[in-house]
Amino acid sequence: MNAITHHNAIVADRGASGAPPVLEVERISKHFGGFCALNDVSLSVPAGGLVGLIGPNGAGKSTLFSIITGFIAPSEGTIRLRGSPVDTLSPFARARAGMVRTFQVPREFSHLSVRENLMAAIPDQAGEHLFDLFFKPQQVRIQEEQGAALVEETVDFLKLKRIADLPAVKLSGGQKKLLELGRVLMTRPSVILLDEPFSGVNPVLIAEIIDRIIELNERGISFLVIEHDLEALTRLVGRLTVMDYGTVIAEGAPQAVLADARVRAAYLGGPA
Amino acid sequence: MDAYLAAIVSVMLIYVLLALGLTLQYGLTGLINFGMVGFFAIGAYTSALLALHGVPVVLSVAAAAVVAGISAWPIGLASLRLRDDYFAIVTLGFAEIVRLTLTSEKWLTNGVQGLSRIPPIYEGTGTAAAFVIVAILLAVTVAAIFLIHRVAHSPFGRIIAAIRDNEEAVQAIGKDPARFKIQVLVVGSALAGIAGALYAHYVTYIVPEQFVALATFYVWMAVIMGGVGRVSGAVVGTAILMFFLEGSRFLGDFLPWISSVQMASIRIGVVGLALVLFTIYRPQGLMGDFTKR
Ligand SMILES: Nc1ncnc2c1ncn2[C@@H]1O[C@H](COP(=O)(O)OP(=O)(O)O)[C@@H](O)[C@H]1O
Numbered sequence: 001m002n003a004i005t006h007h008n009a010i011v012a013d014r015g016a017s018g019a020p021p022v023l024e025v026e027r028i029s030k031h032f033g034g035f036c037a038l039n040d041v042s043l044s045v046p047a048g049g050l051v052g053l054i055g056p057n058g059a060g061k062s063t064l065f066s067i068i069t070g071f072i073a074p075s076e077g078t079i080r081l082r083g084s085p086v087d088t089l090s091p092f093a094r095a096r097a098g099m100v101r102t103f104q105v106p107r108e109f110s111h112l113s114v115r116e117n118l119m120a121a122i123p124d125q126a127g128e129h130l131f132d133l134f135f136k137p138q139q140v141r142i143q144e145e146q147g148a149a150l151v152e153e154t155v156d157f158l159k160l161k162r163i164a165d166l167p168a169v170k171l172s173g174g175q176k177k178l179l180e181l182g183r184v185l186m187t188r189p190s191v192i193l194l195d196e197p198f199s200g201v202n203p204v205l206i207a208e209i210i211d212r213i214i215e216l217n218e219r220g221i222s223f224l225v226i227e228h229d230l231e232a233l234t235r236l237v238g239r240l241t242v243m244d245y246g247t248v249i250a251e252g253a254p255q256a257v258l259a260d261a262r263v264r265a266a267y268l269g270g271p272a
Numbered sequence: 273m274d275a276y277l278a279a280i281v282s283v284m285l286i287y288v289l290l291a292l293g294l295t296l297q298y299g300l301t302g303l304i305n306f307g308m309v310g311f312f313a314i315g316a317y318t319s320a321l322l323a324l325h326g327v328p329v330v331l332s333v334a335a336a337a338v339v340a341g342i343s344a345w346p347i348g349l350a351s352l353r354l355r356d357d358y359f360a361i362v363t364l365g366f367a368e369i370v371r372l373t374l375t376s377e378k379w380l381t382n383g384v385q386g387l388s389r390i391p392p393i394y395e396g397t398g399t400a401a402a403f404v405i406v407a408i409l410l411a412v413t414v415a416a417i418f419l420i421h422r423v424a425h426s427p428f429g430r431i432i433a434a435i436r437d438n439e440e441a442v443q444a445i446g447k448d449p450a451r452f453k454i455q456v457l458v459v460g461s462a463l464a465g466i467a468g469a470l471y472a473h474y475v476t477y478i479v480p481e482q483f484v485a486l487a488t489f490y491v492w493m494a495v496i497m498g499g500v501g502r503v504s505g506a507v508v509g510t511a512i513l514m515f516f517l518e519g520s521r522f523l524g525d526f527l528p529w530i531s532s533v534q535m536a537s538i539r540i541g542v543v544g545l546a547l548v549l550f551t552i553y554r555p556q557g558l559m560g561d562f563t564k565r
């Protein structure tokens with residue numbers, strides 16, 4: 001626990017030191033027909049930061065993730081990755097640029113094994129081009145071997161060895177969450193957006209995932225994490241943003257934010 | 273009897289090529305192409321017309337592959353913007369448009385009269401020639417099996433399987449599903465084009481009415497009975513299809529009071545019944561369906 005508190009302090013320092021944010025969400029609004037799912041939402045993730053995003057069900061958190069990663073077009077606003085707007089980039093191009101997400105409901109490749117799921121996410125594989133597949137078989141083979149070695153690292157890191165050859169459809173909900181984390185790691189991202197990584201995960205595994213995320217963060221990967229499990233989240237993040245009804249209602253250090261009267265009213269379901 | 277067997281095997285091998293194309297598109301990638309026969313027709317007419325104008329058959333067949341592949345391009349672009357079910361309808365419509373165009377553009381295709389005296393795959397008559405033709409068709413089919421098998425068990429095959437499972441998740445790991453889908457449609461359609469070309473040179477006489485949607489559904493039946501997503505399933509499924517199609521032909525000998533028109537309907541009925549029985553008793557197909565492991 002001490003190590004984690006210490007870690008949070010480092011993140012807070014880095015955030016305050018004025019390094020440019022890795023991710024900036026600027027005045028995003030989204031209307032679904034007449035329904036306003038997001039209204040003028042802004043937030044940022046400092047380089048090397050670990051930011052939490054909380055809010056009641058239907059607050060617009062997942063919608064915001066989809067807008068940040070390009071799966072849904074915003075009605076208004078801009079997304080910047082390392083200072084450059086990415087609004088015209090498709091989801092896959094944003095992922096290639098280093099910004100990846102997981103989904104609230106895991107989207108594993110159900111008929112591929114865990115290893116194949118991870119292999120699929122390795123960028124720039126010659127074997128994914130039909131020409132190279134038939135005319136550069138040597139290069140394809142070498143890359144497959146190198147890829148398999150990288151996959152083993154991730155399998156070890158996330159402790160997936162026991163299930164590595166199972167088709168992903170056979171995994172438990174928590175294992176699928178881990179697999180999705182592994183899959184985005186294979187893309188060598190600079191910022192990862194996790195949508196409820198602990199939902200449906202048993203407490204032992206939650207502790208594991210928290211450790212892994214902190215380790216990755218210490219290696220320089222930034223995180224934006226949606227989570228309902230407040231206890232888990234406050235162990236993890238150095239900063240918290242709170243949303244309700246499509247707007248940001250509070251932002252700051254976890255303790256201060258959670259003490260905020262509006263947050264308690266909206267999120268904790270009662271007056272302060 | 274030898275000639276009859278050679279004929280059945282020849283037709284079967286041509287259907288196997290179509291089934292391999294569909295295995296790539298639907299079995300491996302999940303693209304629902306109800307317009308297979310359209311690309312088959314484009315291949316048949318392209319190769320027939322070129323050969324009738326003196327182009328060697330080897331080159332005209334290659335050209336058929338290219339033209340059929342290229343004509344899949346706009347369909348591929350449509351697939352990017354459409355939901356699966358709408359895309360299926362577009363492919364069905366595409367094949368109908370191809371057939372109606374072949375019927376109406378008489379200056380090029382000779383309309384409903386069709387094209388005759390198309391140069392054969394191999395000049396010669398008798399059983400020996402029939403077996404040479406079988407050998408050529410077999411060589412092409414084996415090459416296609418090798419091709420599809422290699423694609424299925426490759427990094428490319430991994431991504432198209434991923435697309436089949438979840439397209440958005442493929443985008444989420446930084447890969448563009450559009451590129452893969454278009455390539456799969458082009459390659460599968462080129463295979464159908466080759467099948468059509470070989471068919472034209474095999475029967476040496478083609479009319480638009482040979483290219484109706486029923487042919488597409490025969491291919492679908494073969495793939496479903498053989499096992500979706502299995503390269504071996506395309507071969508085995510086509511063999512089963514031919515067994516029922518040809519087997520029901522003999523029914524006519526035992527039931528002489530049935531007219532040939534009724535017989536044609538009965539054949540379709542028999543194949544349909546086979547499909548129904550398969551989906552009830554062996555839904556994964558004979559060789560197994562990788563999506564249901
Ligand atoms: N495609 C959509 N069309 C209409 N309404 C939507 C759509 N997607 C999300 N919503 C609505 O937007 C609101 C925010 O949803 P969501 O972002 O999933 O919330 P959260 O992740 O915070 O629980 C919800 O009321 C939801 O019903």
Ligand SMILES: [Mg+2]
Pocket residue numbers: 061062063104
């Ligand atoms: Mg959500």
